[in-house]
Amino acid sequence: MQEDGGEEENHDNDEDEHEAEQTSQQRALFAEHRARAQAQSALATPKVLEFFDSPLVRExxxxxxxxxAEEPAESLLRRYRAEARASELAHAFPANSIEAMWPDVTIDEVHKEPWFLNEWQAGLLQHSNFSGGPKAVNDLTQQQIYGCRPFAGSGPTWKEAAERLIYIAHNMLRLDFGSLPGFGDVTAVFNTTLVRDMVIISPHDTGQYGMACLDEGVPGNFTPPPLNCSAWPGQVLGTMDHLDHLILPNLYMAYNTSATLPFPFNASGNRSVRNSIRALFQRSAISKVAYEDIPPLDFWASFQFLEANLLGNPRLPESVKYLIGNFQEIFGTPEGRALQRLAAHRAWPLFWAVGSYMPFLPQQMVNTTMASNRRIADPANAANFTDAAVPAGATATFEEVWSKIEEARASRKLTEADVAEARRGGSAGHVGPGIEARLRTWGSRVSAWRASGPHFWMNCNMSRARKRWRARPCLLSSLHIKTGCA
Known part of the structure; x- marks a missing residue:
């Protein structure tokens, strides 16, 4: 890579610094944030309990x-904490760098690199000039909110890039894509057990927060959504074990009733914190609402995630549990085939998100809703990397569907109607309890395949000493895939 002085930098010798997957500065930053989070979380607990007992929440x-409705506040908080620790940690990334909004890893880097790289490292490998997104917004928020050191020059050296973080959506609302489809074509879901000491959490998307509340890096033609910036006083981050102080800011951040909503956000109708409370308890596994019955997400609720970023470079392949493909963007494409090859190469289970259609125009985006509870397993992959009993003919039928969609893409973009048709099935079938596994489009259907037992056995950890896979059971609850392989 070219540093600012023009000398090419070799990062092949950074093995020692990365052996523990975090640099010394990242470990120090994590310890600092954890200490602050522990103190702030304890102070916030009484306020959270009072809120959970309030007429607003009970009604x-x-x-x-x-x-x-009658669950004691202490029990609601315990269940919230447990769900927060079990929810997916998801990073969406582009299939390739050609159409990426900003630099990030692609299928190619995830295929060949020994660690999961952050956007700055990926940008150096891709010879990016870091214009736009990360340069304007992410660099500044990573300095101001997370305490990362500024770059000495106009762009980072490899060593400076290695000090930064990986953006993660904390998927408590159980989106089938794990993250927002607008963030990428593929989602990697991390093994919580292996990365938990890297996880630093904010109550909202920090890109939005930086633009709306810190007035940092706002592109000239972009209108950030108006946020309730006062909901997060002090900007104290959290960890997987200490996050009570983020619960109320997360619920209140998107609802700034004192602001005049600019276009296109003024088209989304009147909303209040009731909407965020309802989305939290209906969409998460805190309640008993069956996964197939959870309500769709609108634009605002889709951003109601904690941003649980990784301060480090998780080692591959063991730090990733499985991949999720964006059906709308890459199913039936060469990039989709590349994703299947990546999953096979890394021995990762592969799923496809069929219920997360995202319109292309902003004025449509703020008025859309996504079912976002239609995740299907790739049958050929499932036969090799899970213990799912795949019925005879399922892979052939899946390939027929693939060909039909490939043919449609040759003449046009997939429409919302196409994706809706693809996600409508005939008789219900499941991969494991509660995971819908049917795909029907243009008269073809991938028939049901069922797990041979109450668990998938996912390859969740690798024994470095023996250099071989060690399978660990990851419970597929009746509601969603749990992420914490113990």
Whole structure:
């Protein structure tokens, strides 16, 4: 890579610094944030309990989630914490760098690199000039909110890039893509057990927060959504074990009732914190609402995720549990085939998100809803890397569907109607309890394939000493895939 002085930098000798997957500065930053989070979380606990017992929450629960309406506040908080620790840690990335909004890893880097790289490292490998997204917004917020050191020059050296973080969506609302489809074509879901000491959490997307609340890096033609910036005083981050102080900021951040909503956000209708409370308890596994019955997400609720970023470079392949492909963007494409090859190369299970259609125009985006609870398994992959019993003919039927979609893409972009047709099935079938596994489009259907037992056996960890896979059971609950392989 070219440094600012023009001398090419070789990062092949950084093995020692990366052996523990974090640099010394990242470990020090994590320890600092963890200490602050522990203190702030303890201070916030009484306020959270009071909020959970408030008429606002109780009335909302009676209308959306009757099983929780009389649940004691202490129990609600325990269940929230447990769900937060179990929810997917998801990073969406582009299939290739050609159409990427900003530099990030692609299928190619994830295929060949020994660690999962952050966007700055990926940008150096791709010879990016870092214009736009990361340069304007992410660099500044990583300095101001996370305490990362500034780059000495106009762009980072490899050593400076290695000090930065990987953006992660904390998927408590159980989106089938794991993250937002607008963030990429592929989602990698990380093994929580292996990365938990890297996870630093903010209550909202920090790119939006930086633009709306810190006035940092706002592109000239971009209107950031108005946020309730006062909801997060002090900007104290959290960890997987200490996050009570982020619960209320997460629920209140997107609802700034004192602001005049600019276009296109003024087209999304009147909303309040009731909407975020309802989305949290209906969409998460805190309530008993069946996964197939959870309500769709609108634009605002789709951003109601904690941003649980990784301060380090997780080692591959063991730090990633499975991959999810964006059906709308790459199913039936060469990039989709590359994703299948990546999953096979790394021995990762592969799923496809069929319920997350994202319109292309902003004025349509703020008015759309996504079912976002239609995740299907890739049958050929499932036969090799899970213990799912794949029925005879399922892979052939899947390939027929692939060909039909490939043919449609040759003349046009997939429409919302196409994706809706693809996600409508005939008789219900499941991969494991509660995971819908049917795909029907243009008259073809991938028939049901069922797990041979109550668990998938996913390759969740690798024994470095023996250099071989060690399978660990990851429970597929009746509601969603749990992420914490113990």
């Amino acid at each position: 909302t629960l009676r209308h959306c989630c009757e099983d929780l």
